[in-house]
């Protein structure tokens with residue numbers, strides 16, 4: 269990876285601040301991007317996925333979990349693997365895995381204000397489902413900040429990092445990739461965005477799913493910027 273800019277290091281030097289003045293479309297992943305990866309929300313979803321695989325494939329839980337991880341790596345999401353190999357009912361899966369407790373998730377005024385300040389259109393691009401996205405955005409009090417949310421149905425159940433998902437989003441949003449920025453906690457999901465010409469920002473976390481995932485190498489130049497604090501990063505860029 270080619271020394272991505274750490275804006276936090278010198279926020280008072282305008283010449284060192286990441287330049288996003290070309291960006292008119294702001295595309296955000298949802299889970300572990302708009303809320304912290306260590307707050308337990310996604311861990312609940314992951315555990316529900318394991319429950320689902322355990323029941324569907326009638327495997328012991330540890331074997332089901334290993335199978336879940338294999339499918340995730342191979343197909344981009346566990347759901348896509350279950351649909352391809354095990355005739356899984358997508359709607360049944362989505363409602364089951366997203367039936368989680370969001371009681372710990374509340375408004376984030378700092379991040380909301382930073383997103384509200386971004387000029388142009390703002391979008392959500394998630395491998396999850398729309399109902400889950402609306403619940404999360406509702407808890408965060410951010411629903412009004414976004415022009416549209418693209419979910420796994422919108423992208424025809426072909427998840428990130430499959431190229432067709434990005435093509436669908438670009439077409440649906442009328443987005444010019446060279447005037448777009450994408451923010452995501454899973455580095456591999458930025459590779460196709462960069463290939464289209466988007467400016468890419470990796471939200472680096474310690475959570476294992478940021479590095480594991482579908483088989484796709486992240487090369488020099490795929491990540492334009494990285495940060496461990498999305499709010500701070502958005503406050504530091506030139507817009």
Ligand SMILES: [Mg+2]
Nearest residue numbers: 297299300453
């Ligand atoms: Mg994510």
